[in-house]
Amino acid sequence: MFLLLFVPGSLPIDEIDMNRKATVLLDIKGQNISLAADIQDKLNEQTLRLIARDVISHEQMRNYFRVDINAPLVARPALRKDEEWSLSGETVDVSGSGLLAVFPEPIADDEPVQVELILPTGNGEPIKAVAHVVRSRKIHEGRYEVALHFDTIDSEDRDRIMACCFETQRRHLRLKVQIKNPD
Secondary structure, three states: OEEEEOOOOOOOHHHOOOOOEEEEEEEEOOEEEEEEEEEEEEEEOOEEEEEEEEEEOHHHHOOOOOEEOOOEEEEEEOOOOOOOOOEEEEEEEEEOOEEEEEEOOOOOOOOOEEEEEOOOOOOOOOEEEEEEEEEEEEEEOOEEEEEEEEEEEOHHHHHHHHHHHHHHHHHHHHHHHHHHOOO
16 A cells, blocks of 8 residues: 655546546666556545555556558547547557657647557548547647547457558668678
């Protein structure tokens, strides 16, 4: 059992779902350790009591490798039909579990997002997935980097993403070899 203490006013105490697992990243003398934990209690406006269940290795957290792929995508609300918005962006990198993209506006992290992605390889048919925002940060005026994790994706679409990742990785390796051996 351990306590997490937050700066006054920074913990959204009413929005915490007691039934969800928490992942806690600890930095101990420069070494990162991730814990899977259960939220046991909200002690006050600044303190949570958690029970550590498991140490998570970084290999467990990333089941799919990421590849730098620039591809167009569109994000829109997955559930709320009363709030219509649509953002076009471009991926920075892609994996079978999610993607990193740049958008002209931030995307709220409180609602699932419908993502449609057109891969640079394949038949041009869009990949469709429901995702949630892992993190979002402003990188320039009018440019926001948003990391999305796929919550729901058809296995065939995931296979198409992985095929694109493999093909792109092979192309990068061939270019690397050609640069090293110019003859």
